[in-house]
Amino acid sequence: xxxxxxxxxxxxxxxxxxxxxxxxxxxxxxxxxxxxxxxxxxxxxxxxxxxxxxxxxxxxxxxxxxxxxxxxxxxxxxxxxxxxxxxxxxxxxxxxxxxxxxxxxxxxxxxxxxxxxxxxxxxxxxxxxxxxxxxxxxxxxxxxxxxxxxxxxxxxxxxxxxxxxxxxxxxxxxxxxxxxxxxxxxxxxxxxxxxxxxxxxxxxxxxxxxxxxxxxxxxxxxxxxxxxxxxxxxxxxxx
Amino acid sequence: xxxxxxxxxxxxxxxxxxxxxxxxxxxxxxxxxxxxxxxxxxxxxxxxxxxxxxxxxxxxxxxxxxxxxxxxxxxxxxxxxxxxxxxxxxxxxxxxxxxxxxxxxxxxxxxxxxxxxxxxxxxxxxxxxxxxxxxxxxxxxxxxxxxxxxxxxxxxxxxxxxxxxxxxxxxxxxxxxxxxxxxxxxxxxxxxxxxxxxxxxxxxxxxxxxxxxxxxxxxxxxxxxxxxxxxxxxxxxxx
DNA sequence: GCTAAAACATGATTTTTGTCATGTTTTAGC
DNA sequence: GCTAAAACATGACAAAAATCATGTTTTAGC
Numbered sequence: 001x002x003x004x005x006x007x008x009x010x011x012x013x014x015x016x017x018x019x020x021x022x023x024x025x026x027x028x029x030x031x032x033x034x035x036x037x038x039x040x041x042x043x044x045x046x047x048x049x050x051x052x053x054x055x056x057x058x059x060x061x062x063x064x065x066x067x068x069x070x071x072x073x074x075x076x077x078x079x080x081x082x083x084x085x086x087x088x089x090x091x092x093x094x095x096x097x098x099x100x101x102x103x104x105x106x107x108x109x110x111x112x113x114x115x116x117x118x119x120x121x122x123x124x125x126x127x128x129x130x131x132x133x134x135x136x137x138x139x140x141x142x143x144x145x146x147x148x149x150x151x152x153x154x155x156x157x158x159x160x161x162x163x164x165x166x167x168x169x170x171x172x173x174x175x176x177x178x179x180x181x182x183x184x185x186x187x188x189x190x191x192x193x194x195x196x197x198x199x200x201x202x203x204x205x206x207x208x209x210x211x212x213x214x215x216x217x218x219x220x221x222x223x224x225x226x227x228x229x230x231x232x233x234x235x236x237x238x239x
Numbered sequence: 240x241x242x243x244x245x246x247x248x249x250x251x252x253x254x255x256x257x258x259x260x261x262x263x264x265x266x267x268x269x270x271x272x273x274x275x276x277x278x279x280x281x282x283x284x285x286x287x288x289x290x291x292x293x294x295x296x297x298x299x300x301x302x303x304x305x306x307x308x309x310x311x312x313x314x315x316x317x318x319x320x321x322x323x324x325x326x327x328x329x330x331x332x333x334x335x336x337x338x339x340x341x342x343x344x345x346x347x348x349x350x351x352x353x354x355x356x357x358x359x360x361x362x363x364x365x366x367x368x369x370x371x372x373x374x375x376x377x378x379x380x381x382x383x384x385x386x387x388x389x390x391x392x393x394x395x396x397x398x399x400x401x402x403x404x405x406x407x408x409x410x411x412x413x414x415x416x417x418x419x420x421x422x423x424x425x426x427x428x429x430x431x432x433x434x435x436x437x438x439x440x441x442x443x444x445x446x447x448x449x450x451x452x453x454x455x456x457x458x459x460x461x462x463x464x465x466x467x468x469x470x471x472x473x474x475x476x477x478x
Numbered sequence: 479g480c481t482a483a484a485a486c487a488t489g490a491t492t493t494t495t496g497t498c499a500t501g502t503t504t505t506a507g508c
Numbered sequence: 509g510c511t512a513a514a515a516c517a518t519g520a521c522a523a524a525a526a527t528c529a530t531g532t533t534t535t536a537g538c
Contacts, residue, residue: 141339
């Protein structure tokens with residue numbers, strides 16, 4: 001199990017660096033203090049489950065460090081990756097806010113540290129903080145727009161374009177290494193396939209093609225973009 | 240152009256029947272009065288555009304009567320239908336809330352009556368009404384879950400299953416006629432294809448197959464479900 | 479360092495789906 | 509009611525993508 005602790009790596013919510021990147025950026029000091037009193041800090045090793053589809057949400061998770069994939073399971077058990085989270089991202093809020101079970105599973109892609117804010121504290125602050133409501137509304141609205149764009153892509157674009165687009169998305173989400181070209185995340189080919197929405201073999205083949213076309217190069221388990229223009233062209237997006 | 244008027248078919252927001260089905264169900268009387276003062280009533284004929292992708296939202300639309308398709312345009316101009324609205328639904332709120340341009344176009348499927356609440360009034364009420372914030376959050380959260388499920392379907396299910404599912408969705412959204420079997424909406428084959436996410440010819444072919452399999456029957460421009468069990472099985476969903 | 483499992487790779491084949499072509503039916507406007 | 513346009517339909521074919529099979533490489537655990 002994950003290491004659940006009150007002390008450990010944790011610092012106070014009031015001084016937390018991740019906060020400024022999150023929906024809690026505008027909270028007042030006394031509201032942050034409420035969070036701080038009741039929050040737990042948790043560490044998850046690579047591959048560990050943070051929460052599970054079908055489970056009941058009892059709080060929200062704030063990613064402090066690390067990377068998390070959020071995937072939704074189809075009928076035959078095949079996963080579709082519907083979100084990739086990083087430091088500053090909040091997880092599990094959608095289910096909590098609509099009083100539903102988790103509609104997806106969150107798994108750490110890296111060693112990950114999260115702060116867990118229990119349900120009651122979250123709602124208590126939500127009740128008084130209109131700013132938080134608005135931040136949540138904005139976040140949901142943005143996610144919804146992204147989802148609609150993904151729907152259109154899945155319905156209309158061929159797998160090759162979507163695969164190229166996925167690489168651009170990974171770059172947007174996790175950025176580059178110091179070399180300014182290697183995408184800073186490790187995903188298996190299966191994960192990439194589940195992000196693109198295709199068979200694993202197809203994803204492998206297309207990535208090999210991209211390599212042959214000198215669009216990308218594989219550096220260990222990471223992908224380095226050699227020709228951004230070609231990649232954008234292959235993805236068929238305005239950039 | 241649409242007939243924009245202050246009087247006409249409109250009744251007061253305070254007594255509007257559609258309100259109870261909408262996110263405005265918990266508004267106080269004085270808040271409703273604010274809406275009522277500033278709202279416009281508009282009528283759109285079948286096929287008319289209510290708002291256009293890329294345009295700037297200046298208010299929200301409350302559907303009073305009629306049916307509306309909301310579609311997002313792909314690169315090659317092919318539309319993807321991302322939502323179907325009916326009485327009580329609110330349109331255009333996502334773009335307004337995230338201060339973005341419209342990400343989709345709304346077109347009347349029927350002769351449709353809407354109430355238009357200008358931006359400022361909406362935000363004024365939103366500022367004071369915590370209940371409205373929560374309703375909007377719930378609505379967005381529900382839409383987001385639906386979108387995630389659609390994404391998984393598009394990525395994983397074959398067109399035949401998705402087409403059957405689309406018919407079930409149309410039934411859920413618009414219900415049956417008095418006969419208890421005919422889906423109460425008229426959509427062209429192209430619209431159905433754009434809802435399913437497939438080519439028009441493929442949608443036509445699959446619907447013909449469903450007819451041959453005695454799953455559905457075509458009554459004029461409407462679709463009658465003859466064998467619900469078979470349809471559910473074809474859609475491959477738990478129901 | 480050895481071994482089993484997982485991940486990656488690639489070929490062959492089949493299935494699914496889209497595209498193109500063509501013809502018929504229905505609808506809307508004069 | 510006539511006519512043009514749109515919608516519907518269907519066949520033939522091509523392209524895309526999934527599946528199945530098999531082999532190699534890498535990784536993780538003892």
